[in-house]
Amino acid sequence: MADQMENAAPADRMEDAAPILQLDHVSKRFGGLLAVDDVSFNVAKGEVFALIGPNGAGKTTLFNCITGIFSPTEGRLVFEGRDVAGHKPHDVAELGIARTFQNIRLFGYMSALDNVRVGQHVRMRAKLWDALLKTPKERREELRVTERARELLDFVGIGRHGDSYARNLAYGQQRRLEIARALATEPRLLLLDEPAAGFTPQEKVELMQLVEKILGQGITVFLIEHDMKVVMGASRRIAVLDHGEKIAEGTPDEIRNNRKVIEAYLGKSA
Amino acid sequence: MIRLRNVTRDRNQLVYLILIVGVLLFPVLAGFVSPGDSGNYLLGQAADAGVYVLLAIGLNVVVGFAGLLDLGYAAFFAIGAYTYALLASGQLNSSPLHHAIHLPFWILLFVAVIVAATAGVILGAPTLRLRGDYLAIVTLGFGEIVPKLFLNLSQWTSGVNGVSALDYPSLPIWIEGPWVGSSLSIVRGFSFAFNSMAYYWLMAILVLIVVILVSNLQRSRLGRAWGAVREDELAADAMGINTVTTKLLAFSIGAATSGFAGVFYGSKLSLVSPENFSFVVSVTILVMVVLGGMGNIPGVIVGALAIYYVLFNVLTNLPANAKGIANAVGLGFLNRPAAGGWPGLEQEVQRLNFLIFGLILISIMLLRPQGLLPSRVRKEELEKGVAE
Amino acid sequence: MSIALQRTRSIANGRLGSLLLLLALCVVLIVVGQRVLSGGLSFFIQILVFGLANGAIYGLVALGYTMVYGIIELINFAHGDLVTLGAFIGLAFFPIFGLVEGKDLGIIGVAALAAVFLIAMVLTGGINVLIERVAYRPLRNSPRLAPLITAVGMSFVLQGIMYLWKGAFQIHVPDILPGTRLPLGPGASVGVKDLIVIAIAVVLVIGLNLFIDRTRLGKAMRATAQDRDAAQLMGIDINRTIAATFFIGAVLAASAGMIRGLYFNTVNFSDGYQLGLFAFTAAVFGGIGNIQGAALGGLFIGLVKAYGDAYFSSAWTDVYVFAILILVLVFRPSGLLGMRVPEK
Incomplete structure (x- = not known):
C-alpha cells in the first residue's frame, strides 16, 4: 500500500512545490534513546503540514530540533535553502520560524x-x-x-x-x-505544537478557521496534533511518526487508509 | 514626565510627585527643623541616602527586571568608587606608577560607568548561562573577591587604610544665595568640599537622570525582553530574544548605575576603603529592592529611602533617644549601669540594634511579601502607549 | 538583539576553553607542586589533616544548606548563625555537666560531652523548626525573594540574640579534647583533635545518608524535594517533612558549631555569617541539593583554604576559594556532582 501511495501522484500533490523546510535524514539521540530516527520529509511553501503519531513518538523532539532548542545528532534541517541545524533558538526565530508550545509557555x-x-x-x-x-x-x-x-x-x-x-x-x-x-x-513558517489540545469542538472549528486565515497571510503552517478531525480537516499533507521513525507520509486520505498507521495507533492486532 | 490629570489614576505618578515635592522641600525643612549646621548635616545624609537609591535602582534592573539574583552587587559599587579614588587623588603617586592623576569628577562619572559596565560584562559573559541560584553564588563570589583585591593590592590602593584625600567635584560657576545664609551672588571656581547643599542637588539630579533613563529602558523593547527572560527563558529564546545578550545588558546597566553611585560616594566621603563594600552592603541593597517592590522603580526608591532611614537614622539614634526618653519620664536610673550585667539603657539598646533590624525585615516581608509598592498590571501605561 | 555583543558564545563550550582550562590547571599544579616539594611531605600531610578537619566542619554546615535548598529552594542565610547558636547553647551546658578545662575527659567526661552535644543539637533543631514555622512557611507561595529577605532578617535576629546574650567578645570554649599530637616527621605533627573532628563529621554524614536512604521520613524528604505537589498527592505531609528537614539541618549545624568551638576554643556571635558564606559556597560547589556534593564541597573548601594559608598568603585565600568556585561553575554549571536539569 505504501508503494501505491508513492506512485499515486494526485493532482494536489505538493511535494513538487518549492519546499520551505526540508528534513534530511534527521536523528536525535539522548544517551541510549533514539528519539528521532533518520526522518526525512519536505514541507512545501504555502501548505498546512501535519505531524502525527502516538505519544512519545518524537514529534515535539523534532520540533525542538527545528527550532534550535535541541541540536540534531545527525542530519540537515534546511529552511529556505539554509541549514539551520544547530542554530540557536533566537537565530532560528530571526530567520523566520516561529512556534507555540505543547504546554503553553506564555510570559504569565x-x-x-x-x-x-x-x-x-x-x-x-x-x-x-x-x-x-x-x-x-x-x-x-x-x-x-x-x-x-x-x-x-x-x-x-x-x-x-x-x-x-x-x-x-x-x-x-x-x-x-x-x-x-x-x-x-513575522514568520514564514509557523510550528504549532498541539494547538487544539483541550479544546471544545466549537473551539476546534474556530482554530481550523484561524489556521486557514494564517495560511491566507502566506505563512506555511506545520502542526503537531492528536485530534484527527483537526488534522484531517486542516492539513493538506501528513507525516506519521512512530518510535522516532517516519512510517508514512501523504494526503489525509492516504494516511487514513495506511495499514502501518492503523497498526501504530491501534496495535498490531488491529 | 508627570501630568497632573493622571495623578489620581496612577499610584506611581503620585509617588513620583510626592518624591519630587519632597526633594524640593527637604532643604527648606532641613534648615527649618535644625537651623545652622545640623541642617547641613541632614542634607548630607539625604545625599548619602541618594547613593543607596541609585544602587537600588541599578540592582532593580538586574533582579527586578531581568530576574537575575545578584548577591555581590557591592562589587560594582566598589569598582566605581575605586575608579574615582585612583584617578582623582594623589594616590597613584605612591603607587608603582609614581604619577598622580587628577581627572575631573564630571569626566570620571562617565569613566566609572564604563569601567563598572565592563566589569559587569567580564563577570557576566561566562557566567550568565548559569541557572538561578548558581548565578547568585557566582555573583556572591565576585562580591567577595573584588573588595579583597582592593585590600590586597595595597601598593596601589593602600590596602586596609583605603584611599583618602580624594578630589572634590568643582564647577566653574555656582550660584549662592540666602539659602546658605549669604546674599545672592555668582561664585567662580566653586568647590563642593563640605558643601552638603551642593552634594544634595547633585545627587538629586543624578537620581533624576538615572530614573528617567531606566524608566525609558523599562518601557522599551529591551525592558520587555528582560521581562520575557525573567518569566520564561526558553520561550523568550524561541521568540527570537538573544537571552545571553539581554541578560548581559541587564548586568552591565546595573553595574553602570552603581559605578555612578560609587563616584559620587567617593567624592563626597573623600575616602574609599575596602570594608565599605562587604557582603552586608550587597544584602542591604537587595533588601531595599525586594522590600520596596521588585521591578517597580518608585517602589524601589521608597524602599531604599525607608531602609536607609531605619539603618542610618532611627537605629543609630535609638540608643541616645532611649536614654533621653528614660530621663524625661523619670526612669533615669535605667541609664546607669547596674549589677547583674545591666550596661545601662543606652548600651542595651545599642545591643538591640541587630535584633530590631532583623525583626523589621521579617515583619515587613510577612505583611507585604510583594514589597511596599509592587509593580502591577501596567494598564494605563499600555493605553498611553497607544495614545501618545 | 542588535545591540552590541551580537554573539557572546561561552568560551567554555569550545575546544579552546578546555585547552585553556587544562593549561591553567598545569600552571597551578606546577606552582603548587613546587611549593609542596620545598615544604616537605610531612608538612603536606599535616596541612592535609588540618584542611580535612576544617572541611568537615564546612561540610556539616553545607549539608544543612543543601537540604533546605533541595526541599524548598531557599538560600537560608540564617543557617550559618545556627552554627554559632549551637555552640552558644552547648557552652551554656558545659558547667552543668562538669566539663571544665584542664581535666582529663575519661568515660564520664565523654558521656557528658555527648549529652551536651545532644542537647545543643536538639535545642537548635527545635529553634530552627520554629523559625521555619514563623518566617518561611507563611511565605511559601510568595515571590521567591521574600523568604530570602526574611532569612536575612532571621540572621540578624539570631546574631542580635547572641549579641545580647554574650556581648561582642571572643568567648572562650574550654579546651577539653586531648591536645596530644602525633609526630609525623621533622617539624610536623597531626593533632588527635583533628582526627576526632574528622571522625565525628564522618559518623554524622554516614548517619544522615542512612537516614535519607532508609527511613520513611528520608524518603518523604527526597520525594518532596523532587516534586512537592506530587509528594502531597501521594499522602506525604509536606509541612512535617519540611520541618524535619529544617530540624536535621540545624542539628548538623549545631554539631558543627560544637565541634568548631572545641577545635578552635573560641566563638563569637558573628562567626556564623562568614562560615555560612563558605558553607553555602561548598554546597553550590558540590551541586546544590546533593548530599554527597555538599560534604565533598566542604572538604574541598577546607583543603583549599588550608593549603592556601599554608603555602601562599592567607590574605589571598578567599580570593582563591571564590575564583575556583566561579571557574568550576563556568565549566560545570551545576556543580561537581550536580545533575543537569533537562528542560523541555
Whole structure:
C-alpha cells in the first residue's frame, strides 16, 4: 500500500512545490534513546503540514530540533535553502520560524499585549541609545509595534484582552495568545505544537478557521496534533511518526487508509 | 514626565510627585527643623541616602527586571568608587606608577560607568548561562573577591587604610544665595568640599537622570525582553530574544548605575576603603529592592529611602533617644549601669540594634511579601502607549 | 538583539576553553607542586589533616544548606548563625555537666560531652523548626525573594540574640579534647583533635545518608524535594517533612558549631555569617541539593583554604576559594556532582 501511495501522484500533490523546510535524514539521540530516527520529509511553501503519531513518538523532539532548542545528532534541517541545524533558538526565530508550545509557555506576569510585543522584538531596530533616550525613532517604532500587536490580538480573536496578564486569560485564549505571539515574529513558517489540545469542538472549528486565515497571510503552517478531525480537516499533507521513525507520509486520505498507521495507533492486532 | 490629570489614576505618578515635592522641600525643612549646621548635616545624609537609591535602582534592573539574583552587587559599587579614588587623588603617586592623576569628577562619572559596565560584562559573559541560584553564588563570589583585591593590592590602593584625600567635584560657576545664609551672588571656581547643599542637588539630579533613563529602558523593547527572560527563558529564546545578550545588558546597566553611585560616594566621603563594600552592603541593597517592590522603580526608591532611614537614622539614634526618653519620664536610673550585667539603657539598646533590624525585615516581608509598592498590571501605561 | 555583543558564545563550550582550562590547571599544579616539594611531605600531610578537619566542619554546615535548598529552594542565610547558636547553647551546658578545662575527659567526661552535644543539637533543631514555622512557611507561595529577605532578617535576629546574650567578645570554649599530637616527621605533627573532628563529621554524614536512604521520613524528604505537589498527592505531609528537614539541618549545624568551638576554643556571635558564606559556597560547589556534593564541597573548601594559608598568603585565600568556585561553575554549571536539569 505504501508503494501505491508513492506512485499515486494526485493532482494536489505538493511535494513538487518549492519546499520551505526540508528534513534530511534527521536523528536525535539522548544517551541510549533514539528519539528521532533518520526522518526525512519536505514541507512545501504555502501548505498546512501535519505531524502525527502516538505519544512519545518524537514529534515535539523534532520540533525542538527545528527550532534550535535541541541540536540534531545527525542530519540537515534546511529552511529556505539554509541549514539551520544547530542554530540557536533566537537565530532560528530571526530567520523566520516561529512556534507555540505543547504546554503553553506564555510570559504569565506580562500583559497579553506585551507578550505579543515581545514577539516583535526580533523585527525591531531600536538600539540601546534609542531606548535610553526615547528618541523619536524609538517612539515611532513603539507606536507601530503596539498597533500591530493590537491587530494581531484581534486577528486571533482576543482583542479585548490585551491588558490582562497572560496568566489570567482563559485556557483557549492563552493558546490563541501564543499563536499571536508567534505570528508577531513575522514568520514564514509557523510550528504549532498541539494547538487544539483541550479544546471544545466549537473551539476546534474556530482554530481550523484561524489556521486557514494564517495560511491566507502566506505563512506555511506545520502542526503537531492528536485530534484527527483537526488534522484531517486542516492539513493538506501528513507525516506519521512512530518510535522516532517516519512510517508514512501523504494526503489525509492516504494516511487514513495506511495499514502501518492503523497498526501504530491501534496495535498490531488491529 | 508627570501630568497632573493622571495623578489620581496612577499610584506611581503620585509617588513620583510626592518624591519630587519632597526633594524640593527637604532643604527648606532641613534648615527649618535644625537651623545652622545640623541642617547641613541632614542634607548630607539625604545625599548619602541618594547613593543607596541609585544602587537600588541599578540592582532593580538586574533582579527586578531581568530576574537575575545578584548577591555581590557591592562589587560594582566598589569598582566605581575605586575608579574615582585612583584617578582623582594623589594616590597613584605612591603607587608603582609614581604619577598622580587628577581627572575631573564630571569626566570620571562617565569613566566609572564604563569601567563598572565592563566589569559587569567580564563577570557576566561566562557566567550568565548559569541557572538561578548558581548565578547568585557566582555573583556572591565576585562580591567577595573584588573588595579583597582592593585590600590586597595595597601598593596601589593602600590596602586596609583605603584611599583618602580624594578630589572634590568643582564647577566653574555656582550660584549662592540666602539659602546658605549669604546674599545672592555668582561664585567662580566653586568647590563642593563640605558643601552638603551642593552634594544634595547633585545627587538629586543624578537620581533624576538615572530614573528617567531606566524608566525609558523599562518601557522599551529591551525592558520587555528582560521581562520575557525573567518569566520564561526558553520561550523568550524561541521568540527570537538573544537571552545571553539581554541578560548581559541587564548586568552591565546595573553595574553602570552603581559605578555612578560609587563616584559620587567617593567624592563626597573623600575616602574609599575596602570594608565599605562587604557582603552586608550587597544584602542591604537587595533588601531595599525586594522590600520596596521588585521591578517597580518608585517602589524601589521608597524602599531604599525607608531602609536607609531605619539603618542610618532611627537605629543609630535609638540608643541616645532611649536614654533621653528614660530621663524625661523619670526612669533615669535605667541609664546607669547596674549589677547583674545591666550596661545601662543606652548600651542595651545599642545591643538591640541587630535584633530590631532583623525583626523589621521579617515583619515587613510577612505583611507585604510583594514589597511596599509592587509593580502591577501596567494598564494605563499600555493605553498611553497607544495614545501618545 | 542588535545591540552590541551580537554573539557572546561561552568560551567554555569550545575546544579552546578546555585547552585553556587544562593549561591553567598545569600552571597551578606546577606552582603548587613546587611549593609542596620545598615544604616537605610531612608538612603536606599535616596541612592535609588540618584542611580535612576544617572541611568537615564546612561540610556539616553545607549539608544543612543543601537540604533546605533541595526541599524548598531557599538560600537560608540564617543557617550559618545556627552554627554559632549551637555552640552558644552547648557552652551554656558545659558547667552543668562538669566539663571544665584542664581535666582529663575519661568515660564520664565523654558521656557528658555527648549529652551536651545532644542537647545543643536538639535545642537548635527545635529553634530552627520554629523559625521555619514563623518566617518561611507563611511565605511559601510568595515571590521567591521574600523568604530570602526574611532569612536575612532571621540572621540578624539570631546574631542580635547572641549579641545580647554574650556581648561582642571572643568567648572562650574550654579546651577539653586531648591536645596530644602525633609526630609525623621533622617539624610536623597531626593533632588527635583533628582526627576526632574528622571522625565525628564522618559518623554524622554516614548517619544522615542512612537516614535519607532508609527511613520513611528520608524518603518523604527526597520525594518532596523532587516534586512537592506530587509528594502531597501521594499522602506525604509536606509541612512535617519540611520541618524535619529544617530540624536535621540545624542539628548538623549545631554539631558543627560544637565541634568548631572545641577545635578552635573560641566563638563569637558573628562567626556564623562568614562560615555560612563558605558553607553555602561548598554546597553550590558540590551541586546544590546533593548530599554527597555538599560534604565533598566542604572538604574541598577546607583543603583549599588550608593549603592556601599554608603555602601562599592567607590574605589571598578567599580570593582563591571564590575564583575556583566561579571557574568550576563556568565549566560545570551545576556543580561537581550536580545533575543537569533537562528542560523541555
